[in-house]
Ligand SMILES: [Zn+2]
Ligand SMILES: [Zn+2]
């Protein structure tokens with residue numbers, strides 16, 4: 001199974017429009033951060049987590065030619081405002097979009113035109129909203145050859161959904177992971193987790209908070225995502241190396257920022 005990070009940036013994307021900071025003007029490809037998203041592939045199964053405003057370019061850049069399902073973490077604009085562009089994959093059949101109840105209600109509201117009769121012409125995506133609430137570690141959601149388990153999370157007052165598949169867990173956007181959700185990410189090897197910046201934030205984990213959750217898991221590779229423009233990729237690598245020293249549980253593990261194009265493959 002292969003996970004590709006197609007976007008590792010916070011809501012406005014990096015570079016931020018009009019910003020002249022060192023990160024937004026950096027020439028390094030690792031400092032260009034599309035809105036947070038990932039492609040999961042195993043054999044002939046292709047799944048996307050979140051379809052933000054950069055979805056079209058992400059699909060083109062990473063050669064996405066097939067799509068079996070979309071998993072949404074939540075309905076914030078930076079995670080769903082590219083959903084219309086999946087319509088090229090829905091000519092022959094509708095594509096299921098899985099998330100929790102409140103996210104799907106919001107998507108239905110935001111994409112109202114998709115679900116009502118409109119005139120012919122002016123294509124629209126054929127999607128089927130499917131509530132993932134009743135799936136869990138004992139009853140996973142099966143898409144092609146992959147089993148997915150939704151992981152309930154809190155993003156401020158909003159209920160968001162992380163996803164576990166194989167030995168991966170993909171958790172964004174959150175600032176709290178309920179104890180019961182740790183049961184859903186047992187025995188993982190790779191953790192992708194929200195880590196916005198070093199300073200605290202009302203609805204996202206800081207680097208420190210992300211590491212506090214990471215050290216309670218079995219992941220030996222830990223990557224931050226949803227990163228803002230406070231630091232370059234190389235600076236974050238150094239910050240995390242220092243932070244690791246204060247978490248005895250993490251010293252032997254890889255703790256690093258993710259970046260657009262990062263690809264991780266596990267058996
Ligand atoms: Zn977000
Ligand atoms: Zn900037």
Ligand SMILES: [Zn+2]
Nearest residue numbers: 074076155173
């Ligand atoms: Zn959000």
